[in-house]
Amino acid sequence: MSTATTLRWHTVSPLDRLDPDRGVAALVDGVQVALFRTRDGLYAIDNRDPVAGAYVLSRGIVGSRAGAPAVASPLHEQVYDLRTGDCLDLPGVAVTRHEIRCRDGMVEVRLRQEG
Structure with a gap:
C-alpha cells in the first residue's frame, strides 16, 4: 500500500x-474492512480474524x-477492542x-498500514 493510498479518505x-x-x-481500495456503528461512535478494523484467518469480523457480536x-x-x-484493534483475550494479537x-451524512474510511 502506498503512502498516497493511506492518506486518502474513501466514501463508503x-x-x-x-x-x-x-x-x-x-x-x-482492495482491503476488506469491518465497519461498526455503536452508541459511542464509528469504528473501522480489518475484517480478517487474525486467529481464524477468515474474513468474518463484520459478522461478530458487538458489545x-x-x-x-x-x-x-x-x-x-476472541474479543477485539474497536478503539485500538487489540485482542482482549490474546496478548500480542491485534x-x-x-x-x-462521518462527513455530510456519508461514512468515510482512511486505511492505515499495519504498524
Missing part, C-alpha cells in the same frame, strides 16, 4: 445504512468489555484499526 456508505451495534463489511466498545469474532469468540468519520 451513507451513515443511515449502518445499523447500530451491527457490523458490515466494505471493500475499501463492550470493561467499558470498551468491542466485537467478538463469530468463529473462535487487527489493524482504520480511521473513520
Whole structure:
C-alpha cells in the first residue's frame, strides 16, 4: 500500500445504512474492512480474524468489555477492542484499526498500514 493510498479518505456508505451495534463489511481500495456503528461512535478494523484467518469480523457480536466498545469474532469468540484493534483475550494479537468519520451524512474510511 502506498503512502498516497493511506492518506486518502474513501466514501463508503451513507451513515443511515449502518445499523447500530451491527457490523458490515466494505471493500475499501482492495482491503476488506469491518465497519461498526455503536452508541459511542464509528469504528473501522480489518475484517480478517487474525486467529481464524477468515474474513468474518463484520459478522461478530458487538458489545463492550470493561467499558470498551468491542466485537467478538463469530468463529473462535476472541474479543477485539474497536478503539485500538487489540485482542482482549490474546496478548500480542491485534487487527489493524482504520480511521473513520462521518462527513455530510456519508461514512468515510482512511486505511492505515499495519504498524
